[in-house]
Amino acid sequence: MLKDEAGGERVWVGVDIGTQSVRVLAVTEDGDVAASGTAPLRGTRTPQGRHEQDPGAWWTALGAASRSAVAGLRPGRIAAVAVCGTSGSFLLTDDAGRPLTPAFMYDDARARDEAAEVQAAGARTWARLGYTMQPSWALPKLVWALRAGLPGAGGGAVRLAHQPDHLVSRLVGHRVATDSSHALKTGYSPADGGWPGAVLDLLGVPEQVLPDVVAPGTTLGRIGTAGAEHTGLPAGVPVVAGMTDGCAAQIAAGALEPGQWNSVLGTTLVLKGVTDDLLHDPSGAVYSHRHPDGGWLPGGASSVGAGAIADRFPGRDPRELDALAAARTGVPAPLYPLRGRGERFPFLRPDAEGFEAGTFADDAERHLAVLYGVAYVERLSLDHLRSLGARVEAVSLTGGGARSRLWTQIRADVLGMPVRLPEQSEPAFGMAVLAAARGSVRRSARAMVRTREAVDPRPDRLAAADEGYQRMLAELTGRGYLPPHLTPGAGREHDHRSRT
Structure with missing residues (x-):
């Protein structure tokens, strides 16, 4: 299908506000990427676990990326827009939407004490929803922000805006x-449909601070006049x-x-998937979004x-390391490639630390151990989900x-089942699919998502x-x-991996 202006077919625009960049894709109804644009983002991190970004920089980057993407498109082709952001990222604004704080990013962990308080205050609610409140989640950070004496955050018309809310x-x-x-x-609560x-009330969070859902x-x-002038997107286009x-x-993956x-x-x-019913994880490591078409994610x-x-391997090219490791035929000793301290999934252990349970002859073998180590955690995650x-x-x-x-081959070997590589996998592509959904994201995905x-x-x-894998389980145990149901030999009735 033609992708130029003369073709005239409709496109849906997906926007991804990532950690390091804003990405914009314009996608046709059969999944062709008609145009794209990107612009960089930067943040500020501290050794204490804080991570902030400037909401004004989001807006600037959105304008640059969007103008780049739509410059060659006839305005009448653009049917709708959808925006995604990083989970748990937000800022506080006044009633007019002007920022009162920097953006508290998805992995900002300043609210450790508040997370424990939030967990205790809502223990029954969170247990019913199947998760445990964590320091990086938005509610503990909101409690911290409201108590911190930040400019404008102590009263008046203070509003919470998630990353996409502010931009939309x-x-x-x-x-x-x-x-x-x-x-x-x-x-x-997606189960109850409300805050x-x-x-x-127990946490001192006024409900009027929170947006409608x-x-x-x-x-x-x-899209209004100012938004159109800034982004190049035509005024009047729906934003979903x-x-x-x-x-x-x-x-984007069609899963x-x-x-x-x-x-x-x-x-x-x-790792995310689909179930008909809400999973209840006593450990709190699993949480579930609502599926747009019904069911759970x-x-x-x-x-x-x-x-x-x-x-x-700072400064090393991963492709070079792959080439060296590919010549090795054996499976190396277990290496748990945890980044920093603490694990969130498939088990919750704030005190967990990475380890190497053996010696490695050289960088090629150690690199191979990292690849296997991540694959083991991936399989362990699926085993945990099966157990639920x-x-x-x-x-x-x-x-x-x-x-x-x-x-990819190692992951297929460790999982013991075929794996699929989608042709397009960017979150911005997924937002274009959602923008085109018109009542069923499954239907639009069947038309737009392809397997490479x-x-x-x-x-x-x-x-x-x-x-x-069993050696890794033994080391973690x-x-x-590991909780008992994930220890070696446990839960084998849930193990339905195909063996070729």
Whole structure:
């Protein structure tokens, strides 16, 4: 299909406000990327675990990325826009939407004390929803901010705006509702369809600080004159409520049916899938978003990931390390490639630390151990989800780690099942699919999402990969990190991996 102005087919625009950049994609109804744009972002981090960004920089980057993407498109082609952001990132604004604080980012961990207080105050509510409040989540950080004496945060018309809320309000020219996906880590109950008023009262959080909540895909407004001038997007185009970046990547991968899972391997590892019923995880490591079409999107975010390569081999090209490691035929000793201290998924252990349970002959062998170590955590995550009653029938791989052919093959070997590589895997693509949904994101995904390649496990490597996994479980168990149902030999009735 033609992608130029003469073709005239409609496009849907997806926007991803990431940690390091803003990405904008314009996508046709059959999944072709007609245009794209990007602009960089920077933040401020401290050794105390704080991570802030300037909301004004988001707006500037959105304008630059959007203008780059739509410059060659006829305005009448653009049908709708959706925006995703990082989960748990927000700022406080006044009633007119002007920022009163910097943005508290998704991994800002300043609210450790407040997280314990929030967990205690809403223990029954959070248990019913199947998760545990964590310091990086938005509600503990909101409690911290309201108590911190920040300019304007102590009274008056103080409003919480999640990352996309703030930008969409500027696009359309008025305050907007948030979506249930971004609201989850602020304490919103997708099961009850509301904010937990009694818990908020105990915490001293006025409910008027929080936005109204709508389902993903709901029209929030239409691009106004100022938004159009800044971004190049035409005035009057609808902007629909998005989802968090992890859910957006899941949509991009087309993992939207029960039993389908998407594993995003970037700096860290994020796993999300689909279930008909809400999963209840007594450990609190799993949390679930609402599926836009009904059902649930459970998953979790580990602290292992591709960032472990840069941690261990600063300045080295991962492709060079892959080439060296590919010549090795054995499975190395277990290496738990935790980044920093503390694990969030598939088990919650704030005191967990990475380890090497053996020696490595050289960098190639150590690199191979990192690749296997992440794959073991990925399999452990799926085993944990199986133990809670989830089906695991198909796995797609996205994120930067999926660009490594060696790593993809190792992950298929360790999981013991084929893995699928989508043609497009960016969260911005997922937002374009959601913008085109018109009532069913599954339907739009079937038309727009394509598979680039499927990778099967190697039959001659399955036994060695399984042995390596069991050794990793034994090491984690010996350190007291694993709950009983994840220890070696436990829960085998949930193990339905195919063996080729």
